[in-house]
Amino acid sequence: MTQDDTLDAVFSALAHPARREILARLAQGTTTVNALAEPFDMSLPAVSKHIRVLENAGLIKREKDAQFRPCTLNPKPIQDIADWTEKYRPIWEARFDVMGKLLDEMKDQSS
Template sequence: MNEDDQLDAAFSALAHPARRAILARLAQGTASVKALAQPFEMSLPAVSKHIRVLESAGLITRERDAQFRLCRLETKPIQKISSWTEQYRHIWDARFDMMDTLLTDMKESDQ
């Protein structure tokens, strides 16, 4: 999988709030699939499907520890996403500054 395909897969995986929540939990340390499923109001197979999407995107890895399937966050793909988004930060900052100026001007003209 080339770098563009990896970014596409990662952004696609991050599009779902449950998958982002799973990654946030794994940022605290490894966890079993059952532990990851606990806060969600969905079936264990549904959570497992989300985990498979994250694994396919390279964002997590799974390993077997006795009877448990432990999931671990993979930081390298997250770093690639961060690097990719960082190159656009100056554009976003400039647009937010323009929006702030516009909103300030609008508030002042209403007073």
């Protein structure tokens, strides 16, 4: 799998609000599938599929504990996303500078 493929899978996994919510809950600690499914207005198999998508994107790991499948967050792909955004940081910071200048001009005019 190329780096591009993994970015595809990660961005695509993050594109669904239910999956981002699952990640947010896993940030609090390891949890089972049923516990993760509980707050959703959605069938258990549907949640199971979302979890599978997250697993395939490398965003979570699943172990076996009796009949339970405790899920654990793997933050590495999120870090990859954060790294990817860094290439664009100079651009949005430049924009911020323009805003700053604009605000300065407004201040000058009002004085």
